[in-house]
Amino acid sequence: MNYKILVAEDDEDxxxxxxxxxxNEGYEILSANNGEDALRIAKETKVDLAVLDIMMPKMNGYELTKKLREVSNLPILILSAKNQDSDKILGLGLGADDYLTKPFNPLEIIARVKAALRRFYDLGADAATSSDRLCVGDLVLDTSTCxxxxxxTEISLTPTEYKxxxxxxxSPGRIFTKVQIYESINGEYFENDDNTMMVHISKLRDKLEEDPRSPRYIKTVRGLGYKIESKD
Structure with a gap:
């Protein structure tokens, strides 16, 4: 499939x-040098994945991520010189699936783009053909409609949170390490992905739990990873 990738970045180089x-990987590239043009392209053309800078004219990457999430659940990868944990937390919290900092290795970008497309389109299609409903306690996940x-009450999830x-x-009760979770949803694990995974888990808890500080569902098994339980 010839995927279309939107690159929103004001640095021409x-x-x-x-x-x-x-x-070179066979993707069709659509580009915009500001957030407003990027949003217009995404609304007028079927885009399969977006790579967004944060510091752009007219509309920054954070606002663009938020606007894109209102109309689409396509994979979003933020690529930014803003490298503080707070920047990453904000970007992921607004709905981005991944966050990389500049300077970057182009080969890592390729790996992450491939992984995001695979988990969203290929693995997502597989999930839809398996058991239609997963039930844990009061939670019901419909895999046919994601x-x-x-x-x-319906709870909105990003593609990564869904995965x-x-x-x-x-597998209720089974302990998954951070590496296992990340490799399962992303295809490849990088050493700097620990914080990204913790942010996704934190955002899921905010959406699922009555008290995220004392979670009923997604529990941390110290030194090992995470599991989901149907009961306290």
Whole structure:
């Protein structure tokens, strides 16, 4: 499949570099040098994945991520010079699936783009053909529609949050390490991905738990990883 990738970045050298490497992998590249044009392209054209800078004119990457999430659940990868944990937490919290900092290795970008496309389109299709519903306590995850319900209330999930929750709910009580979770949803694990995984787990708890500081469902097994339980 000839995937279309939107690159929103105001640095022409980076756009050219990403276009060169991504095009060589067979992807069709659409580019914009500001957030407003990127949003317009995403609304007018079927885009399969977006790579976004944060510091852009007219609309920054955070606002663009938020706007994209209102109309699409496509994979979003943030690529930014802003490298503080607070920046990453904000980007992931707004709905991005991944966050990389500049300077970057183009080969790592390729690996992460491939993994994001695979987990969203290929693995997502597989999930839809398996058991339609996963139930743990008050949670019901419909894998045919990729929607989550808690006590008849729908809870919105990002694609990455859905993948994590589906993995855990398929095996209640089983402990998954951070590496196992990340490799399952992302295809490849990098040493700097620990904080990213912790942010995704934290955001899931905010959505699922009555008291995220004392979680009922997603529990930390100290020194090992995470598991989901149906009861306290």
């Amino acid at each position: 980076i756009v050219e570099l990403l276009t060169l490497y991504l095009s 929607t989550l319900w808690k006590n008849d 994590i929750l589906a993995l855990l709910m398929k």
